[in-house]
Amino acid sequence: MLDVAVIEEPAAAAASLDPMRARLLAALAEPASAAMLAARLGMPRQKVNYHVKELERHGLVVLAEERRKGNVTERVYRATAASYVISPVALAAVSPDPARSPDQLSARWLLALGARMVQEVGTLLTGAARARQRVASFxxxxxxxxxxxxxxAAFADELSRAVTDLVGRYHDESAPQGREHRLIVGLHQIPTTPAPADQPPAQEN
Known part of the structure; x- marks a missing residue:
């Protein structure tokens, strides 16, 4: 089982976002049959079996083993990963484009950069999985x-100058066997628990 899997197909993304299927997907972090899931989650076995089959059809769960019990064969499934990330590829027509309005001080631009990173790294992981290789990353x-x-502001300025200097020293446009890499440095405030409705938000320094 993978630690993280990237969902790129729109239909698979829709399947993973369905509340019941998402619940079954989480439960299948541990292998189980439809009968076992039905008993554990208090759901009709036929309904569980239908939704598990749909998850299997979209590659989100796989058959782990088959157990023979008398005249019945019990099919045991497991999730393909412990957690999932939906790539912007699944929403290609409306996915954010960092080139549309680059602004180093814009939170939305930072979000667009993050979305592009998910998309590109997801594509690398998908290809590497097929080739049974690892993705070189840092x-x-x-x-x-x-x-x-x-x-x-001073930190952001110093960081920008340091990154620009490093890129200038190591970038080699003429290297015949060179491989292009993308570097993203992000800085954002860590979200905190929302303040009560009657309490004003903290003022920015």
Whole structure:
């Protein structure tokens, strides 16, 4: 089972978003038959079997094993991954385009960059899975607490200059065997628990 699988097909995305099928998908992190799921979730076996078959049809669950019980064969299924991400490819006609309005200070542009990253890395993972290969990748995750908006702006400026310098030093347009990579550095406030309705939001420094 994969840690994360990327859903690119619109029909598969729709299947995963159906509340009942999403519930069954989560339950199938542990292999189970339709009868086992029905008993565990308190649902009719025929309904469970129908929805599991639909999840299998879209490649979200697979047959793990078949068990013979007398004259009956019990089919045991499992989810293909522990968690799923829906790629913007599934909504190709309305997926965000970072090139449409690039603005380093725009949260929506940052979201568009993230969506593009999900799309591109998802495509790489799908191709690598078919070829039974790994995707070469690298990520940094850090938390920064700024004392003021001025500090945040200074940090963004210094980070921008540092990245520009690194890209300038290592980018080689003429390398015959070179492979293009995309670098994204994102900085955003970590969401907190929403304040009560009668409490005003915190003011930005």
């Amino acid at each position: 990520g940094i995750d850090a938390r920064v607490r700024f004392a003021s908006a001025a500090d945040r």
